[in-house]
Amino acid sequence: NAGVTQTPKFQVLKTGQSMTLQCAQDMNHNSMYWYRQDPGMGLRLIYYSASEGTTDKGEVPNGYNVSRLNKREFSLRLESAAPSQTSVYFCASSEVLLAGPEFTEAFFGQGTRLTVV
Amino acid sequence: KNQVEQSPQSLIILEGKNCTLQCNYTVSPFSNLRWYKQDTGRGPVSLTIMTFSENTKSNGRYTATLDADTKQSSLHITASQLSDSASYICVVSAVSGTYKYIFGTGTRLKVLA
Numbered sequence: 001n002a003g004v005t006q007t008p009k010f011q012v013l014k015t016g017q018s019m020t021l022q023c024a025q026d027m028n029h030n031s032m033y034w035y036r037q038d039p040g041m042g043l044r045l046i047y048y049s050a051s052e053g054t055t056d057k058g059e060v061p062n063g064y065n066v067s068r069l070n071k072r073e074f075s076l077r078l079e080s081a082a083p084s085q086t087s088v089y090f091c092a093s094s095e096v097l098l099a100g101p102e103f104t105e106a107f108f109g110q111g112t113r114l115t116v117v
Numbered sequence: 118k119n120q121v122e123q124s125p126q127s128l129i130i131l132e133g134k135n136c137t138l139q140c141n142y143t144v145s146p147f148s149n150l151r152w153y154k155q156d157t158g159r160g161p162v163s164l165t166i167m168t169f170s171e172n173t174k175s176n177g178r179y180t181a182t183l184d185a186d187t188k189q190s191s192l193h194i195t196a197s198q199l200s201d202s203a204s205y206i207c208v209v210s211a212v213s214g215t216y217k218y219i220f221g222t223g224t225r226l227k228v229l230a
Contacts, residue, residue, distance in 0.1 A: 004160070040222060042121065042206070042219070042220030042221050042222045042223070043161075043206075045218065090160050092160070098210060098218045099148065099211060099217050099218045103149065103166060103168070105163055106161075106163065108161050108162070109160050110158075110159055110160050111158070111159070111160055
């Protein structure tokens, strides 16, 4: 059981380049999320998808776009990378929305360490 | 502003000793509180989840407490092991029309032999 799989694990980009971070879950979860983790800060939500076909902005969406390709996959795209986007990116999934009224568990991928130079 | 603050920022203890990590929050209206363990280079893994009505929850050597009146939670680790070395993150969610799931900055625990 792979859980949540992120690719790539490491990436170095030049300023202005674009790239897509891939995320797939095999737990048949409805909700998926993209977070970034920076030193000295808690994980911050970039975008989330409550269910297949919907996406919503989180706390720090500027400079990012997402696609919920199907129930399993949720990708994060950087159209024009900036040094401020250097971070560790985590994808997560849950059966239903984490902050909703139902109890649910969140499962995280292993992260993508992105450096923009 | 909704905030989750954790203390201490870092902690070093000897193997076999106990320790307690603190979490204070101002997230409102409160829904539930989670503690996660994050090993270096890995994603967070859930340890416990507590609702408003629960004041203690155990998971092996980990025991979380919640005081919803004072908006404080603690994570107590008993008989620490080297594998407990990790960051421990408190996360509070709010019942709201919009998504609110706020992460603390974590406590970095180092257990020494």
